[in-house]
Structure formats: structure tokens, C-alpha cells
Amino acid sequence: MKTEGIVIFHLSGIGSRSEHVRPFLYLGNANFQKIWKKGDSSFTGTSLIKYDGKRVIVTGEVDEYDILVIETIEEAVLTDLNLINNKSIIITEE
Numbered sequence: 001m002k003t004e005g006i007v008i009f010h011l012s013g014i015g016s017r018s019e020h021v022r023p024f025l026y027l028g029n030a031n032f033q034k035i036w037k038k039g040d041s042s043f044t045g046t047s048l049i050k051y052d053g054k055r056v057i058v059t060g061e062v063d064e065y066d067i068l069v070i071e072t073i074e075e076a077v078l079t080d081l082n083l084i085n086n087k088s089i090i091i092t093e094e
Helices: 046-051
Strands: 002-012 020-028 031-037 054-062 067-078
Touching (some): 002 031, 002 046, 031 046, 046 067
Antiparallel strands (some): 002 054
């Protein structure tokens, strides 16, 4: 699967013992996908920090935990995060 979006680090698992900041791929229309890069820390997503706030093109597959496991990632175009921050976006977990 190949898709494009903006990498955003955001709080996940709010109120739980596993509450932490993790990377998401913002796909537009308030749609977010949890992401993880193969070989990276599954808790912090350290290798994706350099893409925070940037538009990227990724290839990978969604696993059984509904996380997009990234095989390749490349920067597409820098984005203006103000466009995102001005829309009250709330991430909820089911």
C-alpha cells in the first residue's frame, strides 16, 4: 500500500498507563493513522521525528493492531502546520 500524509506526533492512550506521544499520519478530513517504521522503537517512533510536520509518501501495510507498518518513507513537500492547528482536531482511540 502506498499513501501520502503529514507525520504528526500526538498524545496517544490518554488516561491509560500506556499514555505516550506517538507518530500518526494525518490523511486529511480529520483522519489519522497510527504509524510505525520497521526496526524503530514501537513506543516512541524515534526514526520518524525528522518527518514531524512534513508531508511524506509511505509504503507499508496495516497490521492486526490497525497500525500502518512503514517499509519506506520519503519527504514529499513541506507543509504549513498552521492549517492543521487552526482546526480543532481531536484524536480519539476506540
